Amino acid sequence: MGVQIGVLGGGQLGRMLALAGYPLGLGFRFFDTAPEAPAGQLAELVVGDYADEEALARFAEGLSLLTYEFENVPLAAVARLAQSLPVYPPPGALEVAQDRLAEKTFFQGLGIPTPLFYPVQTHNDLLDGLERTGWPALLKTRRMGYDGKGQRLLRSPADLEAAWAQLGGQPLILEAFVPFERELSILAVRSTRGQVAFYPLVENHHEKGILRKSLAPAPATSARLQHQAEELARRVMERLDYVGVLAIELFEMEGVLWANEMAPRVHNSGHWTLEGAETSQFENHLRAILGLPLGSTAPRGRAAMLNLIGQRPEFARVLEIPGAHLHWYGKEVRPGRKVGHVTLRADTPEVLQADLRRLEAVLAETKD
Numbered sequence: 001m002g003v004q005i006g007v008l009g010g011g012q013l014g015r016m017l018a019l020a021g022y023p024l025g026l027g028f029r030f031f032d033t034a035p036e037a038p039a040g041q042l043a044e045l046v047v048g049d050y051a052d053e054e055a056l057a058r059f060a061e062g063l064s065l066l067t068y069e070f071e072n073v074p075l076a077a078v079a080r081l082a083q084s085l086p087v088y089p090p091p092g093a094l095e096v097a098q099d100r101l102a103e104k105t106f107f108q109g110l111g112i113p114t115p116l117f118y119p120v121q122t123h124n125d126l127l128d129g130l131e132r133t134g135w136p137a138l139l140k141t142r143r144m145g146y147d148g149k150g151q152r153l154l155r156s157p158a159d160l161e162a163a164w165a166q167l168g169g170q171p172l173i174l175e176a177f178v179p180f181e182r183e184l185s186i187l188a189v190r191s192t193r194g195q196v197a198f199y200p201l202v203e204n205h206h207e208k209g210i211l212r213k214s215l216a217p218a219p220a221t222s223a224r225l226q227h228q229a230e231e232l233a234r235r236v237m238e239r240l241d242y243v244g245v246l247a248i249e250l251f252e253m254e255g256v257l258w259a260n261e262m263a264p265r266v267h268n269s270g271h272w273t274l275e276g277a278e279t280s281q282f283e284n285h286l287r288a289i290l291g292l293p294l295g296s297t298a299p300r301g302r303a304a305m306l307n308l309i310g311q312r313p314e315f316a317r318v319l320e321i322p323g324a325h326l327h328w329y330g331k332e333v334r335p336g337r338k339v340g341h342v343t344l345r346a347d348t349p350e351v352l353q354a355d356l357r358r359l360e361a362v363l364a365e366t367k368d
Contacts, residue, residue, distance in 0.1 A: 067244065307341050
C-alpha cells in the first residue's frame with residue numbers, strides 16, 4: 001500500500017484535496033460526522049463522533065499521516081490521533097485559530113497589527129469594552145463562528161441589548177470596527193523541510209458575512225504590500241513551526257495590513273489557484289505535509305472565483321463563458337450554503353472583468 005492520508009473533515013475542501021492527490025498516487029480516508037459529506041463521493045468515509053475513540057481508531061488504522069480541512073476539529077481528538085500519527089498543520093496552530101481571543105493575542109505578540117480587542121464574559125465587561133473600542137464595534141463568539149455566524153455589529157447603544165440577548169452567556173470578544181479600504185488574504189505554504197512559498201495577495205468580497213468573490217492577484221497591489229503580507233505570514237509560520245497551507249485574512253487601511261483571522265488549512269479564497277496558478281493550494285498542501293518540493297505559486301494570468309451560494313445555475317450557461325471552470329460539490333442546495341464555485345482565468349484584467357460581468361449576470365438569474 002502507498003501513502004494513505006487521513007483527513008479530519010469530509011467537506012468540499014477535503015474533496016478537492018483528494019482530487020489533487022490522486023495524480024500523485026496518494027490514497028485518502030476521511031472522518032466526518034455527516035454520512036453525506038462530499039469527500040465520501042471520492043474516498044472512504046468513516047462516519048462517527050469525534051469523541052468516539054473506537055471510530056477514531058478505525059479511521060487511523062493504516063494511515064501514514066493526518067491533516068484536516070476545517071479548524072474546529074476538537075483538540076482532544078487531534079491529540080489522541082497525534083500519539084500514533086504525524087499531524088500537519090501542528091495541533092498548536094489549531095489551538096490558536098479556534099479561539100479568537102487567543103488568535104488576536106498571538107498576532108499581537110508577533111507585532112502584527114490587529115483591531116483593538118477586549119475579552120467579554122459579562123454584561124459589565126461589554127460596557128467596559130465599549131468605552132475602549134468606541135462605536136461601532138463587533139461582538140463575536142470566541143469559538144465556532146464562521147461565514148458571518150456568531151457575531152453582531154454594534155452600530156449604536158440601540159443594538160446593545162439585542163446583541164447581548166443573542167450572544168451573551170458564553171466567552172466573547174469585542175473588537176473595534178476597522179474602517180478598512182478592502183479585504184485581502186495571503187496564502188502561504190511551508191513544508192516539513194522548511195521550504196516556504198507564497199501566493200499573490202487576493203482581494204475578497206463578502207455578502208452577508210460569506211465570501212462571494214475573490215480576485216487574484218489583488219488589483220492595484222504594490223510589491224511593498226505583498227512583501228508586508230509575506231513577512232507577517234512568515235512570522236506566524238515560524239512561531240508555530242507550521243507545515244501545510246496557511247491563510248490569513250487581512251484588512252488594508254492606508255497601506256498597512258491588519259490581521260483579522262487565520263485559517264490553518266486550505267482556504268476558500270485560494271480556490272482560484274485550481275486553474276489560476278501553476279500549482280494549486282491543494283496540491284501544495286499535500287506536497288508540504290509529505291516533504292516534497294513545493295510547486296510554483298505563480299499566477300497564470302488573471303483569475304477570479306465566485307462562490308455558488310444556495311444556487312444551482314444552468315451549467316451550460318456557465319461553461320460557455322471563456323475561461324470558466326465549474327466546480328460542483330455534490331451537496332444539497334439550501335439557502336446560504338456553499339454548493340460549488342466557478343473560477344475564471346484570462347490573460348488581461350480587461351478580459352477578466354468582461355467575463356466576470358457575464359458570469360455574474362448568469363448567476364443573478366438563480367441567486368438565492
